[in-house]
Amino acid sequence: MEKNISLTLKVWRQNGPKEKGRFETYKLETVSTGSSFLEMMDILNEQLVNEGNEPVAFDHDCREGICGMCSLYINGRPHGPDDDVTTCQLHMRKFKDGETITIEPWRSAGFPVIKDLIVNRNAFDSIIAAGGYTSVSTGGVPDANALPIPKPDADEAMDAASCIGCGACVATCKNGSAMLFVSAKVSHLALLPQGRVEASMRAKNMVAKMDELGFGNCTNTGACEVECPKGVSISNIARLNREFLVAKFKD
Amino acid sequence: MSTIFGSSIGRKLLMSLSGLFLVTFLIVHLSINLLLLIPDGGQMFNVAANFMAMPLIKFGLQPVLALGFIVHIIYAAVLTAQNNKARGSAKYASGNNTTDVMWASKNMFVLGLTVLAFLLVHLIDYWVPLQITHGAASITIDGVEMHNAYALVNAAFADLWRVALYVVGSLGLTIHLTHGFWSAFQTLGLSNNIWRKRWSVIGIAFAWIVGLAFSMIAILQYVLFQ
Numbered sequence: 001m002e003k004n005i006s007l008t009l010k011v012w013r014q015n016g017p018k019e020k021g022r023f024e025t026y027k028l029e030t031v032s033t034g035s036s037f038l039e040m041m042d043i044l045n046e047q048l049v050n051e052g053n054e055p056v057a058f059d060h061d062c063r064e065g066i067c068g069m070c071s072l073y074i075n076g077r078p079h080g081p082d083d084d085v086t087t088c089q090l091h092m093r094k095f096k097d098g099e100t101i102t103i104e105p106w107r108s109a110g111f112p113v114i115k116d117l118i119v120n121r122n123a124f125d126s127i128i129a130a131g132g133y134t135s136v137s138t139g140g141v142p143d144a145n146a147l148p149i150p151k152p153d154a155d156e157a158m159d160a161a162s163c164i165g166c167g168a169c170v171a172t173c174k175n176g177s178a179m180l181f182v183s184a185k186v187s188h189l190a191l192l193p194q195g196r197v198e199a200s201m202r203a204k205n206m207v208a209k210m211d212e213l214g215f216g217n218c219t220n221t222g223a224c225e226v227e228c229p230k231g232v233s234i235s236n237i238a239r240l241n242r243e244f245l246v247a248k249f250k251d
Numbered sequence: 252m253s254t255i256f257g258s259s260i261g262r263k264l265l266m267s268l269s270g271l272f273l274v275t276f277l278i279v280h281l282s283i284n285l286l287l288l289i290p291d292g293g294q295m296f297n298v299a300a301n302f303m304a305m306p307l308i309k310f311g312l313q314p315v316l317a318l319g320f321i322v323h324i325i326y327a328a329v330l331t332a333q334n335n336k337a338r339g340s341a342k343y344a345s346g347n348n349t350t351d352v353m354w355a356s357k358n359m360f361v362l363g364l365t366v367l368a369f370l371l372v373h374l375i376d377y378w379v380p381l382q383i384t385h386g387a388a389s390i391t392i393d394g395v396e397m398h399n400a401y402a403l404v405n406a407a408f409a410d411l412w413r414v415a416l417y418v419v420g421s422l423g424l425t426i427h428l429t430h431g432f433w434s435a436f437q438t439l440g441l442s443n444n445i446w447r448k449r450w451s452v453i454g455i456a457f458a459w460i461v462g463l464a465f466s467m468i469a470i471l472q473y474v475l476f477q
Contacts, residue, residue, distance in 0.1 A: 010344075023344065076348030102345035109339035172349055174357055176337030177259075207258055216337030217259040217330045220434040221356040223349045234437070235444045241260055242440025248255040 002034040005097040009044060011056055012104045014113050017120075021113065023102075033093035037080060038063060038070060040092055057116040063088040065229065068164030071171070072117055073104040078168035078227045086166060086229040106171035110178065110215050123213045124165050124181060130209035131202035132185040138194040153191045160188035162230040169224035169232075175216030180224035182210050183240035184232045190243055200247035207244050260438075262326055267438035269323040270431050276316055277424075277461055284468050290476075293401020294392055300400035304382055324367065331360045355430040362427040369420030376407055408472035417469040425462025429455050 007028045014021030028047065031040050038060050045055035061069035070087040074080035080090045095101060103117065111119040149157075163184035170178050186203050189195025195202075218237060225234045255261040283303065286296040302308070355362060380386040381398050390399035408414055432454025436442050442450060 012344075073343060073345065076343065076345040081348075104343055104345060107339055107341045107343055109337050113341075172347070174338060174347075175334035176339060177334070207260060211259050214337055215259075216334040217263055219263075219330070219334070219356065219359060220430070220437050221352050223347075223352045223357075226349050226351050233444060235442065235447060238437050238440050238442035238447070240440075241263075241438055244258070244260045245255075245264060245440055248258075248261070 002032055004030045004032055005092065005095065005099075007031055007040070007095065007098075008100040010100060010102045011044075011117070013056065013116050014105075015115065017112055017114055031092055033091070033095075035092050036063070036088055037072070037074070037090040037092065038088045057114075057118050059118050060088060065089040066164060068166040071106050071119065071166060071168070073106060073171055075102055078106070078171040079166075079229050083226075084229060084231050086164070089229075106167055108167075108170045108173075108176040108215075110170060110176055110213055111167060119167075121165075121167050123215070124167060124178070126213060127178065127182060127206050127209045128165075128185065131198070131205035132189070134189065134194055135198060147193060149192060157188045157191035160184045160191070160232060160236050163188075163228075163232050164230060166229060168227045168229060170215065172223045172227040173216065173218075174221060174223065175219055177218045177224075178210050178213075178215040179218035179237050179240065180228060180232055180234065182206050183234075183236035186240045186243060187236040190239065199243055200250065203240060203243035204247050207240070262330055263438045265322055265326050266330065267435040269319045269326070270435045272319045273323060274428070274432065274435075274457075276319070281461055281464055284465065287401070287404060287468050287476075288471060293399070293405065296401045296404075297390060297392060297397055297399060300381070301395070301397035304398070309382060320370075324363070327360055327363050353430055355426045356434070359427065359430060362423055365423040366420070366427055369416070369423060372416065373420070376413075377403065405472060405476055408469055409477055411473065414469045414473045418466040421462045421465040421469070424465075425458045428458035428461065432457055 009026045009028060010023045011026060012021055013024045026044055026047070028040070028044055031043060035043070038058075041056065041058055048055050059069050059071055061067040063070075065086045065088060068086075070079075072079070072087045074087070074090070079085060079087045081094050082090050105111075105113050105117045106119045106121075110123045111121055114120050161184075163181060165181060167181070169180035170176055186199070186206060189202060190199040220234070220237070222234055225232065256265065283296070283299045286299055287293070289295055377400070380403060381400055385398070387398040387400065387403050389396055390402070391397075408417075433442070433447065433450035436450045437447065
């Protein structure tokens with residue numbers, strides 16, 4: 001049943017990377033429970049523009065949960081109170097009429113705030129650039145059974161590849177660790193023959209870049225797995241540890 | 252190889268290996284302590300304690316054990332400091348409402364400090380009088396003169412507050428191990444979707460067996476052997 005709810009929003013506003021931020025409180029009188037969280041943000045921004053105020057800056061792109069652009073730390077959880085969805089897939093029916101919603105940017109030393117709710121996630125791009133690829137083109141989709149891959153491996157690779165690099169894992173981690181992201185990227189390539197060739201090099205280079213960028217040390221709390229909108233498993237972290245340690249001991 | 256311990260996974264490897272080494276020590280320690288529950292006036296316990304004070308063990312293995320503790324504690328401090336830095340100074344105003352995260356996993360450093368505080372009390376209670384000052388009384392068993400470690404333990408557990416302290420220390424260790432045990436195998440990479448569940452179950456069972464056994468020894472010493 002669609003209905004309208006009214007909300008109080010506590011939104012983090014920050015003019016620039018070096019500026020001091022603060023919370024601003026806004027009231028929204030009519031929000032349809034059928035709208036998505038980002039549509040609610042659009043409504044807020046329209047209201048702000050109409051009042052002659054500056055709209056809230058937030059990241060978004062595809063709005064169907066596959067691009068990894070949206071973020072937002074909503075009421076104590078990255079991507080809000082629902083499980084296994086991104087903020088753009090979060091429906092307003094998950095909130096109660098009259099509820100106060102606190103909206104913050106990802107907070108982590110590795111993700112400095114650029115403006116309002118937008119953080120700089122270039123660190124993830126740098127980690128990918130350090131090894132998250134195959135050095136040669138492996139061509140298009142191979143013919144079925146031309147390259148036999150055990151079904152469990154194919155499934156696990158696909159699950160790891162579902163990581164959209166949104167950074168929720170880092171945002172929720174008490175250690176500011178990027179291990180879930182790095183392990184997903186290392187895993188989905190290491191599990192397939194095309195990526196296996198460079199697996200050792202990739203694990204070493206991506207971990208080195210991750211450490212260099214100041215991400216924390218994983219302590220296996222598992223919070224990342226809970227908050228990951230794609231449900232990427234921490235068994236990938238075990239695989240990364242294995243790949244990395246074996247590669248280092250071989251050297 | 253040169254940079255392995257300079258990497259985050261390398262530092263965690265040291266935590267993992269030193270932690271598992273300390274777990275094996277716990278098994279030896281508990282095995283000997285269980286002799287305290289044999290109603291023979293402490294004879295077997297004294298013989299075992301005397302064996303553990305042999306020069307080879309005292310000067311050969313104890314330094315290794317101490318090194319295990321030191322590595323584990325120093326790296327815990329280093330990793331915690333680095334992680335706090337990585338987390339950044341800005342805190343979430345709306346806190347953390349992530350569910351299904353084990354409390355122990357988020358408080359390993361504090362739990363570790365609890366265990367360390369207990370360890371210091373424990374060393375002062377027994378290790379110092381038995382192996383450093385030799386202030387403990389002597390007893391002769393089968394013609395061999397040795398410290399009456401049993402009498403020392405028995406006298407110590409006549410105080411209810413000390414029994415309570417040891418129970419608290421043991422349970423602190425239990426909670427530390429409920430996360431630490433499986434986490435060590437995860438760090439070594441010896442885990443996947445199946446083994447993660449197995450290590451967790453084994454770890455939690457091991458943690459409670461160790462913690463409750465140490466607690467029971469202290470309690471039964473107070474209740475039955477005074």
